[in-house]
Amino acid sequence: MTTPITIPAPPKVGMVSLGCPKALVDSERILTKLRAEGYQMSADYAGADVVLVNTCGFLDSAKEESLEAIGEAMAENGRVIVTGCMGNEADVIRARFPDVLAVTGAHQYEDVVQAVHDAAPPARGAFIDLVPEGGIKLTPRHYSYLKISEGCNHRCSFCIIPSLRGDLVSRRIDAVLREAEKLVAAGTRELLVISQDTSAYGVDTRHEPRDWKGRPVRAHMTDLARELGGLRTPEGKAPWVRLHYVYPYPHVDHVIPLMAEGLLTPYLDIPFQHAAPAVLKRMKRPANEAKVLDRIKAWRTIAPDITIRSSFVVGFPGETEADFQYLLDWLDEAQLDRVGGFRFEPVEGAAANDLSDPVPEEVKEERYQRLMEKTAAISAAKLAAKVGRTLPVIIDEVGEPDEEDGSVGATGRSQADAPEIDGHVYLRDVPEGLAPGSFVDVLVEDADEHDLYGVIAPGA
Numbered sequence: 001m002t003t004p005i006t007i008p009a010p011p012k013v014g015m016v017s018l019g020c021p022k023a024l025v026d027s028e029r030i031l032t033k034l035r036a037e038g039y040q041m042s043a044d045y046a047g048a049d050v051v052l053v054n055t056c057g058f059l060d061s062a063k064e065e066s067l068e069a070i071g072e073a074m075a076e077n078g079r080v081i082v083t084g085c086m087g088n089e090a091d092v093i094r095a096r097f098p099d100v101l102a103v104t105g106a107h108q109y110e111d112v113v114q115a116v117h118d119a120a121p122p123a124r125g126a127f128i129d130l131v132p133e134g135g136i137k138l139t140p141r142h143y144s145y146l147k148i149s150e151g152c153n154h155r156c157s158f159c160i161i162p163s164l165r166g167d168l169v170s171r172r173i174d175a176v177l178r179e180a181e182k183l184v185a186a187g188t189r190e191l192l193v194i195s196q197d198t199s200a201y202g203v204d205t206r207h208e209p210r211d212w213k214g215r216p217v218r219a220h221m222t223d224l225a226r227e228l229g230g231l232r233t234p235e236g237k238a239p240w241v242r243l244h245y246v247y248p249y250p251h252v253d254h255v256i257p258l259m260a261e262g263l264l265t266p267y268l269d270i271p272f273q274h275a276a277p278a279v280l281k282r283m284k285r286p287a288n289e290a291k292v293l294d295r296i297k298a299w300r301t302i303a304p305d306i307t308i309r310s311s312f313v314v315g316f317p318g319e320t321e322a323d324f325q326y327l328l329d330w331l332d333e334a335q336l337d338r339v340g341g342f343r344f345e346p347v348e349g350a351a352a353n354d355l356s357d358p359v360p361e362e363v364k365e366e367r368y369q370r371l372m373e374k375t376a377a378i379s380a381a382k383l384a385a386k387v388g389r390t391l392p393v394i395i396d397e398v399g400e401p402d403e404e405d406g407s408v409g410a411t412g413r414s415q416a417d418a419p420e421i422d423g424h425v426y427l428r429d430v431p432e433g434l435a436p437g438s439f440v441d442v443l444v445e446d447a448d449e450h451d452l453y454g455v456i457a458p459g460a
């Protein structure tokens with residue numbers, strides 16, 4: 001009689017991931033490594049043998065949110081490992097939570113995994129299928145973040161990212177392309193390229209070329225964009241490729257024709273932060289706003305459907321009413337499609353904290369509201385111009401049939417909409433069987449300040 005093999009119960013790991021998409025990629029890598037070692041994932045605190053909290057430390061408010069998340073995990077579970085950007089402030093974390101099991105910094109994957117080993121040793125089993133193709137994903141199956149580098153070489157006065165994540169360290173181009181290829185093969189239909197400075201990719205390695213498919217390819221944003229544009233899904237379709245955190249260096253001009261050719265999604269996320277020269281100087285950022293306006297016009301000539309998203313800080317120390325009005329006038333000229341706004345917030349360790357002439361909180365709030373009104377009006381006009389057009393849309397979610405008439409709605413995004421930060425396209429009367437990740441052509445019927453409404457185009 002054969003004795004049944006007893007497979008040891010694997011330990012379970014819970015994860016709380018805070019902050020930006022780059023932190024989310026870190027979380028995915030950590031979980032993929034742990035899953036490969038036999039760990040199971042827990043959807044709640046109660047079922048976890050240990051809980052990982054991936055923190056954000058960019059703003060003081062984000063730090064407080066991270067501390068609250070740590071506190072909740074400690075209260076609900078008690079066995080907590082802290083990692084991420086706020087891991088650089090281990091003394092602050094341990095002062096409030098002396099019983100945390102370990103504290104590690106950003107992208108210290110091996111340290112995190114070792115801490116998990118110490119807290120909950122892995123159960124080894126040769127008969128377990130450990131890792132799904134493409135690794136562990138915290139985003140929906142049909143889109144994935146592709147991180148191409150760590151760190152940043154800029155020294156903006158309001159930012160502490162270099163002290164948290166170090167200087168720029170670019171990944172090898174062949175490693176990035178191999179990961180992208182595997183993601184697309186595993187079901188990704190949209191790649192979101194992220195880093196602290198996508199335009200600077202490969203600067204630290206002098207754009208070192210690597211062999212890819214029998215030919216040399218440089219570690220350079222334009223080469224990367226061209227190669228990603230050549231990827232195809234198992235069905236032979238081109239995935240969307242969306243570029244985030246793009247500084248407007250001159251070579252960015254060379255990726256616009258790739259958008260016009262359909263190799264890249266016509267979308268650029270550019271962190272302008274402000275437009276007034278005096279504020280940009282205090283921020284220690286390039287003050288070439290007039291030239292940028294000319295380049296935006298040229299980009300739109302080459303790729304008329306290009307979407308430009310950005311974010312702006314209001315109430316930076318020394319910002320005058322004239323500076324703020326300059327920004328509003330600049331936005332009237334630039335006509336950016338998607339805009340996020342932030343009230344300036346001091347961050348411990350940032351040089352901007354020592355600048356003179358702080359802006360009163362009530363003035364910050366008033367300027368923030370004016371910025372949002374301005375950009376909402378621009379967005380509403382741009383979206384209204386899309387009514388009557390047919391646009392490609394990727395489906396994110398399909399609803400349940402209506403109880404009265406059985407109709408089904410769906411939520412998707414156009415090429416102008418990145419997940420989590422931009423608008424949506426709401427569809428009515430979608431056909432049965434429509435699945436997330438599907439590409440459909442949508443006839444736009446209506447629009448508001450941020451979203452579009454429509455129906456799948458006849459014959460699509």
